[in-house]
Amino acid sequence: xxxxDFNRSCSLFCVLQESQSFAVNMFKGxxxxxxxxxxxxxxxxxxxxxxxxxxxPVSKFFEEVNDPAKNDTLEKVEDHTLEGLKELGAFGLQVxxxxxxxxxxxxxxxxxxxxxxxxxLGVGITLGAHQSIGFKxxxxxxxxxxxxxxxxxxxxxxxxxxFCLTEPASGSDAASIxxxxxxxxCGKYYTMNGSKIWISNAGLAEIFTVFAKTPVKDVKTxxxxxxxxxxIVERSFGGxxxxxxxxxxxxxxxxxxxxxxxxxxxxxxxxxxEVGGGFKVAMNILNNGRFGMAAALSGTMKGVIAxxxxxxxxxxxxxxxxxxxxxxxxxxARMAMLQYVTESMAYMVSGNMxxxxxxxxxxxxxxxIFASEAAWLVTDECIQIMGGMGFMKDAGVERVxxxxxxxxxxxxxxxxxxxxxxxxxxxxxxxxxxxLQKALKNPLGNAGLLAGEIxxxxxxxxxxxxxxxxxxxxxxxxxxxxxxxxxxxxHLTYVCFADEQFVLHRVADCAIDLYAMVxxxxxxxxxxxxxxxSAQHExxxxxxxxxxxxxxxxxxxxxxxxxxxxxxxxxxxAISSAVVENGTVVAPHPLGM
Amino acid sequence: xAARVLVGVKRVIDYAVKIRVKPxxxxxxxxxxxxxxxxxxxxxxxxxxxxxxKKLVKEVVAVSCGPQQVQETIRTALAMGAxxxxxxxxxxxxxxxxxxxxVSKILAALAKKEEAxxxxxxxxxxxxxxxxxxxxxxxxxxxxQGTFASEVTIDGDKxxxxxxxxxxxxxxxxxxxxxxxxxxxxxxxxYATLPNIMKAKKKKIASVKPGELGVxxxxxxxVLRVEEPAQRQAGVKVETVEDLVGKLKEAGRx
Numbered sequence: 001x002x003x004x005d006f007n008r009s010c011s012l013f014c015v016l017q018e019s020q021s022f023a024v025n026m027f028k029g030x031x032x033x034x035x036x037x038x039x040x041x042x043x044x045x046x047x048x049x050x051x052x053x054x055x056x057p058v059s060k061f062f063e064e065v066n067d068p069a070k071n072d073t074l075e076k077v078e079d080h081t082l083e084g085l086k087e088l089g090a091f092g093l094q095v096x097x098x099x100x101x102x103x104x105x106x107x108x109x110x111x112x113x114x115x116x117x118x119x120x121l122g123v124g125i126t127l128g129a130h131q132s133i134g135f136k137x138x139x140x141x142x143x144x145x146x147x148x149x150x151x152x153x154x155x156x157x158x159x160x161x162x163f164c165l166t167e168p169a170s171g172s173d174a175a176s177i178x179x180x181x182x183x184x185x186c187g188k189y190y191t192m193n194g195s196k197i198w199i200s201n202a203g204l205a206e207i208f209t210v211f212a213k214t215p216v217k218d219v220k221t222x223x224x225x226x227x228x229x230x231x232i233v234e235r236s237f238g239g240x241x242x243x244x245x246x247x248x249x250x251x252x253x254x255x256x257x258x259x260x261x262x263x264x265x266x267x268x269x270x271x272x273x274e275v276g277g278g279f280k281v282a283m284n285i286l287n288n289g290r291f292g293m294a295a296a297l298s299g300t301m302k303g304v305i306a307x308x309x310x311x312x313x314x315x316x317x318x319x320x321x322x323x324x325x326x327x328x329x330x331x332x333a334r335m336a337m338l339q340y341v342t343e344s345m346a347y348m349v350s351g352n353m354x355x356x357x358x359x360x361x362x363x364x365x366x367x368x369i370f371a372s373e374a375a376w377l378v379t380d381e382c383i384q385i386m387g388g389m390g391f392m393k394d395a396g397v398e399r400v401x402x403x404x405x406x407x408x409x410x411x412x413x414x415x416x417x418x419x420x421x422x423x424x425x426x427x428x429x430x431x432x433x434x435x436l437q438k439a440l441k442n443p444l445g446n447a448g449l450l451a452g453e454i455x456x457x458x459x460x461x462x463x464x465x466x467x468x469x470x471x472x473x474x475x476x477x478x479x480x481x482x483x484x485x486x487x488x489x490x491h492l493t494y495v496c497f498a499d500e501q502f503v504l505h506r507v508a509d510c511a512i513d514l515y516a517m518v519x520x521x522x523x524x525x526x527x528x529x530x531x532x533x534s535a536q537h538e539x540x541x542x543x544x545x546x547x548x549x550x551x552x553x554x555x556x557x558x559x560x561x562x563x564x565x566x567x568x569x570x571x572x573x574a575i576s577s578a579v580v581e582n583g584t585v586v587a588p589h590p591l592g593m
Numbered sequence: 594x595a596a597r598v599l600v601g602v603k604r605v606i607d608y609a610v611k612i613r614v615k616p617x618x619x620x621x622x623x624x625x626x627x628x629x630x631x632x633x634x635x636x637x638x639x640x641x642x643x644x645x646x647k648k649l650v651k652e653v654v655a656v657s658c659g660p661q662q663v664q665e666t667i668r669t670a671l672a673m674g675a676x677x678x679x680x681x682x683x684x685x686x687x688x689x690x691x692x693x694x695x696v697s698k699i700l701a702a703l704a705k706k707e708e709a710x711x712x713x714x715x716x717x718x719x720x721x722x723x724x725x726x727x728x729x730x731x732x733x734x735x736x737x738q739g740t741f742a743s744e745v746t747i748d749g750d751k752x753x754x755x756x757x758x759x760x761x762x763x764x765x766x767x768x769x770x771x772x773x774x775x776x777x778x779x780x781x782x783x784y785a786t787l788p789n790i791m792k793a794k795k796k797k798i799a800s801v802k803p804g805e806l807g808v809x810x811x812x813x814x815x816v817l818r819v820e821e822p823a824q825r826q827a828g829v830k831v832e833t834v835e836d837l838v839g840k841l842k843e844a845g846r847x
Binding site: 050052053054056057058061065084088090093097100102103 | 669784788791
């Protein structure tokens with residue numbers, strides 16, 4: 001059942017009592033600032049200088065060699081471009097230098113991935129499917145032999161990798177996959193059978209991280225259960241074939257195809273991680289790569305905003321440049337805020353990861369949800385600002401919008417991730433409704449209060465305008481959250497389990513807004529402390545965001561508290577049932593025909 | 594041929610940047626502005642590295658004059674394949690007034706010190722467009738010069754240089770040691786790959802002061818004022834030819 005799987009994922013990510021994660025603590029009604037204040041600054045001078053040297057050549061390559069329109073039309077990355085990327089070293093950014101990679105940490109990787117995102121998401125997915133998830137399992141879970149055997153060629157791009165989890169009958173419900181890997185009697189190899197769909201790089205890859213069900217004997221009970229195991233599969237093992245490239249709405253340059261495994265013999269040494277521990281491997285790989293998406297999309301947004309600005313600043317209608325009109329101004333401001341939040345989240349998460357944090361899964365999920373939705377909105381508004389021009393292929397923006405749609409779907413649909421955020425935040429989100437109900441009461445209330453407090457601090461002139469580090473003004477005061485009046489949500493009833501998702505979705509929205517607030521407060525605060533010339537502008541972005549986020553959170557909580565919410569959920573459920581039963585909309589045509 | 598090549602690289606404001614004049618009209622805004630290697634210097638480095646790859650030259654040494662930031666430019670040259678770098682430390686007022694005369698004195702001194710057989714420079718820098726450093730360096734060294742090179746071929750101890758001149762192309766043969774300046778069509782510079790940038794970190798950049806080379810940086814030039822080009826005035830439409838003639842007479846043009 002779905003609930004069992006959620007609980008399984010929760011227990012797999014069982015957050016320790018001492019978690020430093022802001023999101024985890026926020027749900028407990030506490031404020032943990034360790035990971036969020038001050039804004040992480042994890043690069044030492046050497047790493048910073050090195051990164052700066054890399055930005056130029058990578059940007060130049062994407063400006064001068066890569067042709068995104070061509071890649072989109074051809075529905076593949078041009079050969080010379082792919083070769084150029086391999087020569088550039090772009091295929092092994094996070095592989096250690098000893099094994100032939102560039103040895104970048106997450107923050108440095110994020111900065112480069114921003115450039116790719118700004119220019120060509122199709123190429124971005126080709127590279128990301130290869131290194132961000134394709135062979136990330138080897139980086140995270142591989143033993144010495146596996147790393148030395150596979151990473152050098154993967155780093156140079158001689159071999160390309162792909163991440164193979166999804167099946168025709170298993171998307172979000174990843175635990176239900178049916179590809180099998182049966183151990184041989186001698187124990188030296190596994191025989192793999194099954195098929196995967198929608199695998200990025202399936203047509204190009206040589207090395208596959210494949211998830212399959214293997215029979216595992218429970219040591220204590222002797223019972224044999226099918227559990228997921230991760231394998232490194234080489235195309236050269238024989239029996240691996242792929243289908244034709246899928247025709248897609250966007251990221252057309254990225255190869256997406258079906259994969260078939262027919263009696264593939266996989267050596268036992270190619271088990272990645274533990275036998276039966278594959279689900280954890282999969283979730284960790286996805287979790288580990290998520291910050292990359294936020295980074296890439298913050299780059300995409302920057303590029304698209306520049307196009308919108310260029311148009312608004314030069315287009316004259318009704319006697320004025322259109323950027324003088326309020327409607328356009330609101331669009332531009334909102335686009336700038338969304339980009340600022342996304343960028344801040346990306347580097348907050350990557351900074352936390354580089355500082356050694358291990359419990360960042362909620363924040364990573366939040367950053368993926370936020371980035372993918374923000375990028376869609378920003379690009380959509382860019383087209384709107386550009387008017388008819390935005391709709392034209394030549395302007396280059398419609399391609400970006402098409403490319404972006406998949407980002408709300410793959411690597412964990414935003415719908416699933418929202419449920420994950422809400423449930424995961426409630427640590428040990430029990431098997432019983434009761435404890436869940438109880439857990440939801442306080443944290444939600446305190447989260448609302450927290451939102452109020454944070455906004456209060458943001459509004460207080462003294463704190464921000466004098467550039468005092470928010471760490472000084474926020475930290476000690478907010479640490480006394482316990483003193484704050486409990487803001488009980490007494491009437492948060494959801495007796496029916498079915499209501500849970502309606503509630504959780506909204507709880508997740510609040511959590512996302514809260515994390516977004518904290519992230520921009522931290523970043524703006526740092527800019528003010530450092531006396532950046534842009535600090536006052538950032539303060540404005542921050543304040544505006546926080547005020548509106550606070551309003552949204554309060555509105556959501558009020559709604560959840562209200563009596564009408566139960567009725568609304570009931571209605572939503574009834575409407576959906578009727579439509580499903582009818583096969584289409586139910587209301588008869590207004591004309592009676 | 595055990596030749597050593599000296600390549601001069603200049604850090605300039607990036608060609609894509611919109612230049613703005615400082616409010617006090619003493620120069621252009623450089624703070625916080627994107628800088629990169631002068632495009633003609635990139636071509637010079639590329640040519641030197643190609644000569645090394647053809648084994649016609651033993652070592653490529655990249656040189657730049659200026660403050661700490663020019664080390665980035667030297668690193669780019671190292672990432673393209675130069676073997677080591679020399680940073681000639683010039684900063685403050687000296688850097689503001691640093692021009693072809695001073696740089697050519699420095700390069701001449703270094704060419705002798707490093708026992709270079711070839712000095713390759715960009716034909717001019719895109720910030721000052723002087724087109725003098727190569728010529729002055731050759732004169733100070735009393736070496737032959739092959740300027741505006743669109744093709745360079747080493748033949749024993751001579752160099753054949755095809756030069757881009759107003760009338761077309763001129764082919765000359767000069768003895769080594771010599772100074773060559775690179776023109777646009779000499780080659781297409783390679784992209785620095787990330788692994789090469791990493792390897793470049795291990796290559797050495799030596800620092801030296803102009804005084805140690807016996808060079809006097811005193812400038813003979815004083816910049817009085819820097820201004821933007823005059824704004825283009827709007828044109829005026831006239832109805833008839835008589836009007837046009839009248840207006841031209843009014844403006845004193847005819």
